[in-house]
Amino acid sequence: MMSFLAHIVTWLNVPLNAAGKLLTAPVAAVPGWLSNTVISAAMGVILLVLWKYTSNQDAIGRVKDDIKANMLALKLFKDSISVTLQAQGRVFKGAGGLLFHAIRPMLVVTVPICLILAQMGLWYQARPLQPGEEALVVMELNGNVDSAWPNVSIASMPAADVIIDQTRVFSKRQIYWKIKARENGLNNIVFQVDNEQVEKELAIGNGFMRVSLQRPGWHWFDILEHPSEKPFGPDSVVQSISIKYPDRLSRTSGTGWWVAYFFVASMVFALIFKPFLKVRI
Amino acid sequence: MVIDSRNKTLKFLLLATLVVLLIPAKAQAYIGPGAGFAFFGSMLTFFYATLSVVFYLLTWPVRYVIRAIRGRRAFVRSRVRKFVVLGLDGMDYALTKEFLEEGKLPNLARLRREGCFKQLATTIPPISPVAWSSFQTGSNPGKHNIFDFLTRDKKSYLPKLSSVDIRDTRRKISLGKYQLPLGKAGIHLLRKSKPFWTTLGEHGIFSSVIRVPITFPPEKFYGVQLSGMCVPDLRGTQGTFSFYTSRSDGSVEHTAGESFTVTRNKNTIKAELIGPPNPFRKDNSVLKCPFVVTIKDEDTVKLTISGNTYTVAKNAYTEWIKLGFKACPGVTVHGICKFLLLSTTPEFELYVTPVNIDPEKPAMPISHPGIFSTYLAKRQGPFATLGLLEDSWALNEKIISDESFIKQSTDADIERRKMFFDSLDKIKRGLCVCVFDGMDRIQHTFWRDIDKQHPANKQRRQNRPRNAIEEIYRRMDDLVGETLDRCKSNDTVLMIISDHGFNSFRCGVDLNRWLEENGYLKLKNDGRNKKNLAGVDWSKTRAFALGLAGIFLNLKGREAQGIVEPENEADSLRDEIITKLTGLTDSAKSNQPVVKQVYNALKVYRGPYKDEAPDLIIGYNKGYRASWETAIGQVTDKIYHENTKAWSGDHCIDRSLVPGVLFCNRRIETKEPRLMDIGPTILDMFGVAVPRYMDGRPLSVADAASRRTDQSE
Known part of the structure; x- marks a missing residue:
């Protein structure tokens, strides 16, 4: 099984390396924060679309409406302890439901994101040696x-x-x-x-x-x-x-940080585009 | 076994995902936005809910103390834990009794057996806005200021809604063709006095009030409320439907509706839905929401509107479709409506309901607190918000069929039922009031089903015998059954009430024509048939009629062009008209008496607003009512108009002929209960003193222990 997976990944890496070299070539020419931001934005939107079509949007919508209703119930009937506790229970149930509905798209999204992150890691995870180092x-x-x-x-x-x-x-x-x-x-x-x-x-x-x-x-x-x-x-x-290359020192495109920056930036862009693309998350 | 194994896998996957998400940072980052979406979607919800609950629970004692200080200790002297009022608008006493005797209403029969069933005296006049206002304030119309659907503007004589005044904001910044309104439009409830649930709230008792008429705009009190009758549509009217047709003669005038001729380009039709005036434009041009219909086959079309596409089948309503009317960048007015495809060939015909205010994002206040309508919309999906939501004018105008009209009513009942039962579940102690008005609308439009001699039946071809009225009585009986199941507790009182009964409306009486024939009203030379009293010569007119029940004197000092002296002439004029009208007979129908009684407002009303009432209230006899033309101030050339419209039943007659009903799960000893007694009764049951301004008196409601098991009523 592991050998089969190794074959698959090796095979996938061939076109991905070719595409990665081509598409990420501008990274060499622009500041790290800019290239990481652009890639994060593009990936955020692409993955959002992927999420839309791989998740059960109707079911997510229903669960979210239910959660919102119960959150509002907390406020509307705040003087009734039984309603408050009941609404909280339903909110928790709804949160669990959302997680459940997130499994399928998350699994689908994980595969391309890992491949893309690996390509990005080549640029950001370390800096090349400088002469004399x-x-x-x-x-x-x-x-x-x-x-x-x-x-x-x-x-x-x-x-x-x-x-x-x-x-x-x-x-x-x-x-x-x-x-x-x-x-x-x-x-x-x-x-x-x-x-x-x-x-x-x-x-x-x-x-x-x-x-x-x-x-x-x-x-x-x-x-x-x-x-x-x-x-x-x-x-x-x-x-x-x-x-053992030296670390790249940057909060946006440096060793270790670039992944966190990618996560936050892609999320932010995805959330910005969410209403336009009518995606429920 | 297979299911067990699947469940285990599912649980494992869920657990694994939870673990991944609960260990933050790098793991999440490697899943990227996927994990982020899941985090935003559920974890934040989880944290927010926990924080909210902790906050509400921690502050509960503080709020309890504040409530106790402000409103004394709630429920201390209460004889009841929960009081439920189920209002069935227009449930007729005689008809109910008949159905009960025929065994058609088993749940109501059970209520009669175990509690009581009585006539409930209604108001003068017996019209919903008046009656429900008396219900909520426990007082006569002279104290709450609602005397009819319509009243007149004293300056212009134009008809206007009696219950609400909507005015555009006055302060605006001018920007060329555009303007920037500063502040919100002024929406004022014209019903005066104080609802009994406000008094309950002052004593710390929570209420849920759903769709009680004349509660728009909603008032603040301790509880939740969804406004009912008189909530406008998005255009600000009481309901304007749209009808799109490819017929060349399609653009005809409709009452409460608009027709649009559309062009069919192969299989595509482009049209627009009309929305409210654009508040950002000086020319008050209306907002529009374009839509495209693509005809798939004879029975199906594809509808694209507001960025979404729907498949619409012939003769089947769509779900509520959300619309966005863009007023300016960043400002969208939200509405909802349903489409009904009537025909694709040979002519295209499409009916659209009035555009309702979207309860999720209301353009006007329709609930208290404002989030209550959002809560309901999130809980059960979009629902009708228009006051008179069943489109009786589309039926009258023969745009939609009987079946399509009934469907509107049943759909509305389903929505209302969800809200009502949710409120019953949520409120463990306090008041639940919910009004279902489908019964009123169905009796208005299908009285012809039970009155075979009705003029509306002359041109009617009914494929199969149907009794829509019996059907809705049965449906409401089922609702009562479900309500009873939720009100089993001994300390819960359930009352089923109606604001008035019903009777046949065979003939409309043009009161203005009668006033003209008797020399009280004078028309200008070209004044006949002009609407809104525009044809009346005010310099020679002493009395005029407007709305469904009243005659106004053209009183000097009160009306803009009044000529009747209030001191010397008014009293004698009132008496004179009362005498003449009481003797009015219909010569075409063997001199049948048309009017049962005429009431002098000064004598039947008490309170600070009795001068605002029509001077005379007409109590018509069975079969008669103010004509459609009278209601809108149009003077025709004859007094009697045969009513051939689907709107064949009515209650705008003498109140003695249309009593409402009172069912209760406890015995009530009071001989002649009145609608205005219900509020005081509820206050009394909760141990709250009845305010002195209320005219109603508490009914004597027996204790839970004395429920009857025998049938003695």
Whole structure:
């Protein structure tokens, strides 16, 4: 099942990466707050429409009317304790009903939103290395503590220097390198693993670039979260390679914050457009 | 087993979602707006409701103390916990008795057996606005100022509604073609005195008052109220229907309605619904709501209006359709109406009910508090708000069929029933009053069903025998049964009352023509048949009739062009007209007496407003009533007009001929109860002293223990 999901996500990532590169290309050229706001607005409206057509709008309308009626009953008959408690009970029941009616559209909406967030994460979750900056490169290997270790090395490259060569953590089957960025550009680090060559993207530059934090292994969630690079196969010796990029510092488009900003901004835009699109939520 | 397993899955999904939503931040963010929508939709509701309840519960003792200080301690001397008044407008004593004897009203029979069934004396004149005003104030019309549906403007002699005065706001800022009104339109209730539920409220007793006539605009009191008869439609009229037809001769004049000729372009028809005047334009142009009808087949059309599309089947009303009339950017006037497709071929015909004020977003105050109508609309969906909601004029004008009219009435009853039962459920202690007026409308329009000699039956082809009146009596009996089930408690008193009875209306009497023939009224040279008394020569007129029951003297100092001296001439003139009218006979019908009694307002009314009444009130005999023309101040060339309209029954006759009914689940010893005694009785039952201004007296209502089980009435 997990392998099937990994196949599906890998397959979906191909067109999504192509579309993502094309559609989000302007992100590189505009301030982060602006690009995140525009994307959030567009997504808020699109998801609102999706919500409209995947939810039972009539039923939501009925439940909301019932909730409103009982809220008004609280006010109208406030001197009657029995009516107050009864109305509150019905409001709670209505709130539960709304949650129930939200399940289907929420499940439907979750799939595209995860794929889109993964594409956005490439831009906002970290910033590329700047020339002169150092970063850790971590390779995770298959097998257990007793398994044999392959011969691993990094081929020399013009974009970066290896300043601390491989350090092995036997208990975790991980190998660490420290590199120092030299010239701007989207490059590949080439690793020689026994007789096999594997690659990992390395982003060096100023401003916004698509930064792939990890080339994932054969796990559907990792592939979903790191869509940019082709995942390692289930039989590969290498399970994943990640680079510890520096955090992007911004409350609207910085590491960690961008997701929260997206959530709030998309909600706000969805709520603004709700009356025009006649959507009940 | 399958169901169990499904339920478990459902519960698991629900639980999982709840868990996800209750752990905020990152998880929500990854679901994005989906989680946000769910959060906004339910979690905020949950929190708000909890906060509200905590607030209301915490402040309850404070409010209780304030109420106790202000209004003494409620219910301390009360003999009853709950009092329910179910008003059935127009329920006739004689007809009810007949149906009871035939065993057609089992629930009312039970009430008669266990409590009482009596005649209930009505007011002079026995007209709903007058009678229900006396009910609510416990006083005679001289104290509440309502004497008819219509009265005259003393300056212009123009007819005007007697119960409400609606005036546009005077303060406006001029902006070229546009204007900005400052403040709201002035809407004033002309009914004076104080309803008994206001007195109850002052003593801390809560009331729910639904659709009692002459409660528009609603007054403040301790309770909730939905206004009834005399609530206007969105245009400010008492109900104007619209009729769209592709007939070339379609644009004919209708009473209380408008016809529009429309053009059929292949299968598409474009038209507009007329709304209220635009308050932002100086030229008072009306607001319009365009709609498009696309004919699908002979029996179905697609209707697109206010951004929504509906499928409309032939001869079936649509649900209430919400309309928005855009007055200016950001300002929309909301209304509701129903469409009835009458025909698609060979001619297109579409009937639209008067545009009612939307109870959810009322353009005028129709409830107290204002949110009460919103509450009802949210609870049960849109409902009719127009005072006279059954469109009897569309039936009179033969736009809609008998069946379509009856459907309006039954739909309205269903809506009213929901409100009434909700109020019965909500109010554990206090007063519930609800008036159902379908019985009045059905008897007005279908008396021809039971009066086979009625002139309206001459041209009538009825496919199958029907008795709409018996049907509604049975339907109301079912309602009584359901009400009884909800009023089982010994400390609940239930009263079923009506404001008047009914009788046949075969012939209309043009009182103005009679006044003219007897030398009391003079017309201008071209004055005949002009409406609104426009044809009257006031310099030579001593008396004139307007409305359904009254004759006014053209009194000097009171009317703008009065000529009758109040001191020397008025009394003798009154006596003279009374004498002559009382002897009026219909020569075409074997000299049948037309008038049973004429009342001198100065003698029958007491109170500060008796001078506002018509000077003489006519108590017509059975079969007669003021003609349609008299009601609107039009003078014709003959006194008697055969009534061939569907509106075939009436009660605007002598009050002794149309008593109402009083049923109660307890025995009442009083021999001749009156409608104005009901309010004082309720005050007395709740242990509240009856105010001295009330003319009604408490009825002697037996205790719960003495309910009868035998049939002795």
